[in-house]
Amino acid sequence: MTEALLSAEHVSKRFGGLAAVSEVSLDLHQGQIHAVIGPNGAGKSTLTNLLSGDLAPTSGAVRLAGLNVTGWSPEKISRAGLGRSYQKTNIFLPFTVWENVRLAAQSRSQHAGRWLHLATGFADTNERAERALELAGLTQRRHAVAATISHGEQRQLEIAMTLATGPRVLLLDEPLAGMGTMEAERMVQLLLRLKAEHAMMLVEHDMDAVFALADQLTVMVNGEVIARGTPAEIRADIGVRAAYLGEEAHP
């Protein structure tokens, strides 16, 4: 197996007396989707925040493409090649769909600091934004204001903005949350398309999607990893079924 693009090594996060994440280790490889599942409060979002730099780990280390990025700021980690989406839609609501993606793409432009040229006139930024928009299937909606598009489209926009920065590692926090069946199916297809060129971590509650997409599964409960394996192995794991895949797995 190739070397991991992102690896978490015994990462922990404590909030006062609460251990939100305990000693979690995890590797993400290019061309693979690693799904993290678990009940609400299991520490999945906290883990995502630890990997993206939104939170600094209490202990443990995070390596991104060979660099030790533990404790780096989110912008530095983003520039090192990590892109993330948020569980709660986190976009520029008053801007158009295009401007959302363009602004994300602009962060990687050598012209980002220019102040006397028109922002829309830079080919490198525009091409990158265009490609991300197309991948996410939002080309038709480019002129719409982000606040006015559907929830599903906002989720797609989240992904498009992330892609516009050209990341090698993707952390997707519940990309299917609140989506209708049709929209969810479209998103699953998008993630499959993205799989080849990215190392991907997928936090998701939709078990049908998880089993359709994931190559590796990590099950978390109370901040700890309780099981890990291929979808088939996890399905067969009786303990996991009892702890998680029972009633509350299908909301």
Added chain:
Amino acid sequence: MTTQANLETLPRGLNIALAVGFIALAAFPFASSEFYAQMVARMMILGIFAMSLDLLLGVTGLVSLGHAAFFGIAGYALAFLTPQGEPVSLWWTLPVAVGASAAGAFVIGFFVVRTRGIYFIMVTMAFAQMLYYLFFDNKVLGGSDGIYVNFKPDAHLFDLEDKRVFYYFTLGTLLLVYLFLRRLLWSPFGRSLAGVRVNEHRMRAVGYGTFGYKLAAFTLAGALAGLAGYLWAAQTGFVNPELMGFQMSAHAIMMVILGGMGNFAGAIVGAFAFEWLLHWFKDLPEIGGFNAGKHWQLWMGIFIVLAVTFARRGLLGVLASLGARKERSHD
């Protein structure tokens, strides 16, 4: 902080109205007394000051309650650089004064742009008050009485002592600053500042070092406030600590809000409206033993409250909706 910028793109009707306004300003000295031309020059200087604050307030979403500090620094710089008995050249004192304001803004900005929301408001105010008392309490810095600027800067090519020349110099500066800021607004840097206002968290997640962007905006806004402060000191021939005072900062905020935030044109309109109202309220007559003019702050307060309540997008927003209605009725 609101996320929706007002009239970032100015409708054509408004742009025409602004152009007409500019022509009116250019013609004004020929149609009025020197007293009123001086007053309008003063309004234009405050317009530059208000625009510089709008870069923080309306574009980047940073509510600075200490912006007058940078207005005052450049004013004092001119006062210190002008000798007792002769004028000093405009061409090096202007860059030095503006540079002093920029340097001050950079140093203060380095500490304040790390804070957010109410804390940002408090620390900008605290820094400005520190400067205010530094100048107020030290005789070598002019103390509470301030310093006279005996001569207007010498521009060599034209004579700023001529009030009409000074008027047009100010008008030209106002226009240049406006065009510069409008251009900046749509540049990659300007779009990034707008992104910081709308959602700084997301900006960082896609890789923007927002600290640097905010510090650059704070420094640039300080420099432009300094440009206004320099002109103010040259025009009035006098600087005192009030230039850096809390009132000056607060008035600038009121100008920007009154005119409409985030598009620079509103800041100019707000500065003119605010100064004109101030003048008008102060001249109110005594009615039956009640000196209405003395209580101008009361009337101003009531007016601002009404304006904010009923004209959310400021006076420029009112103008824009009048224009939009007119266009509809033509259809």
